[in-house]
Amino acid sequence: MDNSPNIPAAMVTGGSRGIGRAICLELARLGHAVAVNYAASAAAADEVVSHIVAAGGRAVALQADVAQAGDRAALVGRTVAEFGRLDVLVNNAGIGSPGRLDLLEATEANWDRVLTTNLKAPFFLTQLAARQMLAQPRSGGFGRGKIINISSISAYTASIDRGDYCIAKSAMRMLTWLWAERLAGDGIQVFEICPGVIATDLTAPVAAKYDRLLADGLAPLARWGQPADVARAVGAIVSDCFPYSTGEQINVDGGFHIRRL
Ligand SMILES: NC(=O)c1ccc[n+]([C@@H]2O[C@H](COP(=O)([O-])OP(=O)(O)OC[C@H]3O[C@@H](n4cnc5c(N)ncnc54)[C@H](OP(=O)(O)O)[C@@H]3O)[C@@H](O)[C@H]2O)c1
Incomplete structure (x- = not known):
């Protein structure tokens, strides 16, 4: 197989559905080879993958449970084996809080599952990706690399039926700042995107609740966000629209973050 580094290579965790799927399509549209985890x-x-290949792009589907250390290492290894390099990591895979339990009912098992998938996995995937980016030759004019963390409005919004999820997303801000600081001198930028209410399988079970909240003014832009809205922000980052930014948080939330009176 030709794995010569003639196009930039991206890896998207949780690229099979929802926001990750849209990000994969956008990265391919912008000329990246894409590992769809x-x-x-x-x-x-x-x-x-078929969608990307039919449009003339390059992609591969890679199974890996990002909560497992061995799977994470294999995922990065297989991406590099396939494409010859790694230029963009999108830490998108995430799970909701199982059962959306009240804080008084929250379980340690759920805590471990959510924190491992939504926080530990992006931290150590970033470490693996950064090591690869630093080891590979700077070729093709792709820059040194970009890491994009998909966080949430839950990073700063208290929802008492999913404390584990909120805490994981809140800590993703420090994760982003830490890696942005560590990798800035090496030319690798790190960003955090905070989506609001986005129409995916994750929010489908609570769609009626969000329909109501959006109609009642939850966000200034009174509509559901779409996965493509988030993907376009990722596209702007990889297109170098933010050359003098790192550790930056980009809200894609219809203005939800604005305090209003
Ligand atoms: N939807 C929203 O309103 C919203 C808002 C803010 C932030 N977010 C964040 O955006 C990200 C994507 O959410 P989404 O709404 O697109 O979710 P989704 O539709 O439920 O899709 C989740 C994706 O993550 C993958 N995934 C889950 N656990 C994984 C694991 N252990 N290893 C590898 N992949 C795993 C799934 O793979 P399989 O298809 O194989 O299951 C799937 O591709 C999450 O981090 C979420 O917290 C979502």
Whole structure:
């Protein structure tokens, strides 16, 4: 297989569905070879790959549970084996809080699952990706690399039925700042995107609640966000629209973050 580094290579965790799927399509549209990671949805990941290949792009579906250290190492290794390099990591894979339990009912098992998938995994995937970016030759004029963390409005919004999720997303801000500081001197930028209410499988079970909240003015832009809205922000980052920024947080939330009176 030709794995010569003639195009930049991106890896998107949880690229099979929802926001990750849209990010994969956007990165491919912008000329990246894309590793479409998934945990269980092989058919959905294959569909994303087919879509990209049909449009003339390059992509591969890679199964890995990002909560497992061995899977994380294998995922980065297989991406590099496939494409010859790694230029963009998007830490997108995430799970909601199982059962959305009240704080008084929250369990340690759920805490471990959510914190491992939504926080530990992006931290150590960033470490693996950064090591690869620093080891590979600067070629093709792709810059040194970009790491993009998909956080949430839950980073600063208290929801008492998913404390584990909120804490993981809140800590993702420090994760972003730490890696931005560590890698700035090496020419690798790190960003955090905070989506608001986005229409995906994650929010489908609570769609009626959000329909109501949006109609009642939850956000200034009174509509559901779409996965493509988030993907366009990722596209702007990889297109070098923010050359003098790092550790930056980009809200894609219809203005939800604005305090209003
Ligand atoms: N939807 C929203 O309103 C919203 C708002 C703010 C932030 N976010 C964040 O955006 C990200 C994507 O959310 P989404 O709404 O697109 O979710 P989604 O539709 O439920 O898709 C989740 C994706 O993550 C993958 N995934 C889950 N656990 C994984 C694991 N252990 N290893 C590898 N992949 C795993 C899934 O793979 P499989 O298909 O194989 O299951 C799937 O591709 C998450 O980090 C979420 O917290 C979402």
